[in-house]
Amino acid sequence: MAIALPERSAVARGAMTPLPYRVVRKRRENHDNWTLELEPVAEAIEPIGPGQFTMLYSFGVGEVPISTSGDLERGGTLVHTIRAVGAVTKALCATKAGDVVGVRGPFGNTWPIAAAEGRDLLLVGGGVGLPPLRPVVYHALAHREDFRRIAVLYGGRTPDDLLFRRELDRWRGRLDVDVTVDAAGAGWTGKVGVVTKLIPPAAFDPADAVAFVVGPEIMMRFTARALLERGVPAERIWISMERTMRCGVGLCGHCQLGPTLICRDGPVYRWDELAPLLEVPEL
Amino acid sequence: MHTLDELIVQSPVFDGLDPEQLELVAGCGKNVAVDAGKRLFREGDPADTFFLVRHGLVALETYVPNRGQVTVVTVGPGEICGWSWLVPPHRWRLTARVVEPVRAVEFDGACLRRKCEEDPVLGYDLLSRFAGDLADHLQSAYMQVIDVYGDRTS
Numbered sequence: 001m002a003i004a005l006p007e008r009s010a011v012a013r014g015a016m017t018p019l020p021y022r023v024v025r026k027r028r029e030n031h032d033n034w035t036l037e038l039e040p041v042a043e044a045i046e047p048i049g050p051g052q053f054t055m056l057y058s059f060g061v062g063e064v065p066i067s068t069s070g071d072l073e074r075g076g077t078l079v080h081t082i083r084a085v086g087a088v089t090k091a092l093c094a095t096k097a098g099d100v101v102g103v104r105g106p107f108g109n110t111w112p113i114a115a116a117e118g119r120d121l122l123l124v125g126g127g128v129g130l131p132p133l134r135p136v137v138y139h140a141l142a143h144r145e146d147f148r149r150i151a152v153l154y155g156g157r158t159p160d161d162l163l164f165r166r167e168l169d170r171w172r173g174r175l176d177v178d179v180t181v182d183a184a185g186a187g188w189t190g191k192v193g194v195v196t197k198l199i200p201p202a203a204f205d206p207a208d209a210v211a212f213v214v215g216p217e218i219m220m221r222f223t224a225r226a227l228l229e230r231g232v233p234a235e236r237i238w239i240s241m242e243r244t245m246r247c248g249v250g251l252c253g254h255c256q257l258g259p260t261l262i263c264r265d266g267p268v269y270r271w272d273e274l275a276p277l278l279e280v281p282e283l
Numbered sequence: 284m285h286t287l288d289e290l291i292v293q294s295p296v297f298d299g300l301d302p303e304q305l306e307l308v309a310g311c312g313k314n315v316a317v318d319a320g321k322r323l324f325r326e327g328d329p330a331d332t333f334f335l336v337r338h339g340l341v342a343l344e345t346y347v348p349n350r351g352q353v354t355v356v357t358v359g360p361g362e363i364c365g366w367s368w369l370v371p372p373h374r375w376r377l378t379a380r381v382v383e384p385v386r387a388v389e390f391d392g393a394c395l396r397r398k399c400e401e402d403p404v405l406g407y408d409l410l411s412r413f414a415g416d417l418a419d420h421l422q423s424a425y426m427q428v429i430d431v432y433g434d435r436t437s
């Protein structure tokens with residue numbers, strides 16, 4: 001007797017099964033970062049939000065969590081900017097148009113953009129922390145009237161490590177953009193120094209500003225400190241955390257930080273809620 | 284047209300000084316404009332001045348063999364450029380090159396040191412303020428040394 005099997009659905013598939021996506025475009029951003037645009041081979045994941053991430057699977061190599069860096073206003077392809085630094089990310093960055101990778105997600109929460117509406121919006125990115133903020137920039141550009149002043153403050157290791165340099169120049173026409181690098185050679189005519197140095201001179205009203213910060217954890221700690229010193233309330237500073245993530249759905253515990261699981265409860269957290277945990281070295 | 288008192292009080296280092304102290308400090312300053320490419324001071328030279336940058340950008344550099352002049356940090360509007368005037372041996376530890384045309388208040392460090400010695404209250408207050416500024420720069424230097432954007436594998 002034949003048994004009627006239910007149709008394969010996203011629910012039946014479960015969050016642990018990657019869906020095949022084809023690389024439709026690949027762009028080199030700098031010496032070790034590439035942006036991949038992906039389209040579903042058949043079934044698509046749910047729409048991804050700004051700040052959320054997917055688990056990208058290089059078949060036979062492994063999975064990594066990567067935030068979306070695309071223009072979600074425009075829709076279409078799934079866009080991820082990836083730094084080739086480990087085995088999986090190097091394999092993903094070595095893909096060509098037409099290759100297939102696996103995608104699970106989207107996972108995590110989104111940037112609280114509504115909390116910034118009607119206020120000054122400050123986006124502070126360090127290193128590869130700019131890609132997770134790029135969807136917010138696109139949103140802000142598409143809805144410019146929803147915000148007052150908008151500042152993008154970006155710090156990189158060296159000029160060669162900066163991402164989206166042409167886009168940063170384009171954004172300058174409509175947003176305040178300030179860039180610095182930690183170290184530079186003779187050819188660089190911009191600022192040298194850490195990203196926190198961009199905060200005191202930035203044009204925004206600290207009492208009525210919302211800040212989104214992404215970068216290495218130590219950079220976010222120093223940045224939050226500088227924002228607090230400038231007068232931004234702790235409850236209006238948001239950071240995006242990165243820890244080792246494996247399952248993406250709060251089961252494996254790899255990304256546990258005290259009482260919170262970053263893949264499930266984050267990666268976006270309010271500074272006053274997360275800061276006490278970051279002060280505990282054992283975590 | 285702003286007076287020097289009004290200009291220098293915009294810097295966090297001088298903000299909050301009482302009017303009498305501000306007048307004393309401003310008495311050691313003058314407005315200057317310096318073109319891009321010029322040097323404000325050179326490593327090893329006597330350090331008897333410092334600058335409060337109002338506009339523009341200054342690169343603090345040192346010479347590294349086989350690499351040439353290397354920028355350690357840049358200084359922009361609202362920031363103090365130069366601390367070597369404050370402590371012996373009063374010689375510049377770095378070279379300051381103007382990257383973007385600068386308008387600044389240039390202070391006579393020897394004049395200010397003399398006023399601080401004559402008025403220990405002012406001297407302590409100013410030293411505390413400069414110490415805070417130096418601590419900020421030290422922290423920035425720590426962050427640069429840590430190399431927060433260094434390689435991580437995943």
